[in-house]
Amino acid sequence: MASRSHSKESDSPPLPTDAEIAILAVLWRLGASTVREVHDALGKDSGYTTTLKLMQLMLEKGLVARNERYRSHLYEASAAKEETQRQLAGDLLKRAFEGSAKSLVLGALAAQPASGKDLAEIRSLLDEFEKRRGKK
Amino acid sequence: MASRSHSKESDSPPLPTDAEIAILAVLWRLGASTVREVHDALGKDSGYTTTLKLMQLMLEKGLVARNERYRSHLYEASAAKEETQRQLAGDLLKRAFEGSAKSLVLGALAAQPASGKDLAEIRSLLDEFEKRRGKK
DNA sequence: CCCGTCATACGAATTATTTCGTTGACATAC
DNA sequence: GTATGTCAACGAAATAATTCGTATGACGGG
Numbered sequence: 668m669a670s671r672s673h674s675k676e677s678d679s680p681p682l683p684t685d686a687e688i689a690i691l692a693v694l695w696r697l698g699a700s701t702v703r704e705v706h707d708a709l710g711k712d713s714g715y716t717t718t719l720k721l722m723q724l725m726l727e728k729g730l731v732a733r734n735e736r737y738r739s740h741l742y743e744a745s746a747a748k749e750e751t752q753r754q755l756a757g758d759l760l761k762r763a764f765e766g767s768a769k770s771l772v773l774g775a776l777a778a779q780p781a782s783g784k785d786l787a788e789i790r791s792l793l794d795e796f797e798k799r800r801g802k803k
Numbered sequence: 804m805a806s807r808s809h810s811k812e813s814d815s816p817p818l819p820t821d822a823e824i825a826i827l828a829v830l831w832r833l834g835a836s837t838v839r840e841v842h843d844a845l846g847k848d849s850g851y852t853t854t855l856k857l858m859q860l861m862l863e864k865g866l867v868a869r870n871e872r873y874r875s876h877l878y879e880a881s882a883a884k885e886e887t888q889r890q891l892a893g894d895l896l897k898r899a900f901e902g903s904a905k906s907l908v909l910g911a912l913a914a915q916p917a918s919g920k921d922l923a924e925i926r927s928l929l930d931e932f933e934k935r936r937g938k939k
Numbered sequence: 940c941c942c943g944t945c946a947t948a949c950g951a952a953t954t955a956t957t958t959c960g961t962t963g964a965c966a967t968a969c
Numbered sequence: 970g971t972a973t974g975t976c977a978a979c980g981a982a983a984t985a986a987t988t989c990g991t992a993t994g995a996c997g998g999g
Contacts, residue, residue, distance in 0.1 A: 684956065688899050696901075702976080717958050719977070724956090738965075739976065749910070755899050756907060757914025763824050763891050765832075768917045769924050771892060772908050774885070776932055778893025781904045783936060786929055788905050793922055793929075796912055800919060820986065838946080853988045855947070860986095874995070875946065 680729035682758055683751070687725055690718070691744050691751060694731065699743040816865035816882070818894055823861055826854070827880050827887060830867065835879040 683691055693708045694700060700708075706718040722742055725731045734741040744751070756771070764770040772789075781789070819827055829844045830836060836844075842854040858878055861867045870877040880887070892907070900906040908925075917925070 685898070686957065692899060692901070713957080714959060715976095716960075716978095720959085720979090721957075723978080749913070752899060752906060752910040753913045755895060756910030759891060759895055760911055760914055762821070763828060763888060765828070766915060767921075768911045768915055769921050769928065770888060771911045772925050773928055774888040774892030775896055775904045775907045776928070777885075777889045779896055779902060779904055780936070781932070783933070785903075785905050786933055786936075789908050790926070790929060792905065792909055792912070793926060796917070797919070797922055800916070800922075822987065849987080850989060852947095852990080856949090856989085857987075859948080 680746070682754060683725070683730055686721055687730060688755070690721060690725065691730065691748075694742065694744045695748045699734065699741040701739040701741060703739065705742070818890060819861070819866055819887070822857055823866060824891070826857060826861065827866065827884075830878065830880045831884045835870065835877040837875040837877060839875065841878070 689709060690705055693705045697704060697708060702719045702722055703715070705722065706715050709718065722731060726733055726742070729745060731742045732745040733743070760766055760768065760771050764774070825845060826841055829841045833840060833844060838851070838855045838858055841858065842851050845854060858867060862869055862878070865881060867878045868881040869879075896902055896904065896907050900910070
């Protein structure tokens, strides 16, 4: 998927894999959590040590940070949710949508029809962007 | 990523993997093409047989169809571009954006600032959806 | 014909990702 | 202090995805 260096720090972390995204999603939702908490929040799927191993690898890749002060280490996403989401969206955009944001929006809305409220929110989002564009 | 059955037909094809998406993107762009054409259109990356093998696997998975009438077989995406894009967007939406189309739109726009024209097009897209919603 | 070129098929190696079994540390309850 | 339970750390296996080497057949030019 991408180059994999790994020294615990330095260069920007790689895009998370699918299983890693699932873990990040939990961390985004719950905030700093133990492996146990993350594992429980994930379905019944796989064993505890699988989740642990995954999170340890994520630590090496720099996708999460952990606080070892307690008996059960606390993990949290090392990048802001929005930042990671931006990268994921950008990656898919580039690879599967010819870089056309319009197509991606169309795809997203087709995949999951939004409520009127959501549509309104998206509209004001567009206003924001329009404004920002104007300023530059 | 998902269950992988594969018997050349019957159930709906799985989501394409990353390398497969790259190939689909080429097919979407060029229409029915030979392996050679697809391979050339792809970067310098890997060898010819790699692309061939990938496309053969995609055939088994039902992601592409091929016409063997000619010496060099012609491959094309078996589902409409829009359909596959919808699935990809929906998958990412569900896994990384809490199902919030708004967040995905935000991510996409942040990842790649859209032109004023694009924004306008997205707006009219929203109008479409609003209308459709009203009718139901 | 026979050869060089280009294509598919196939099998296996390589790499990436995910999973699990086992171990030792540590804490708490008894 | 000893049993019991939970945890992190490894290492290695299982699975998925990607890559490549080699075999073989079709084609066209000399």
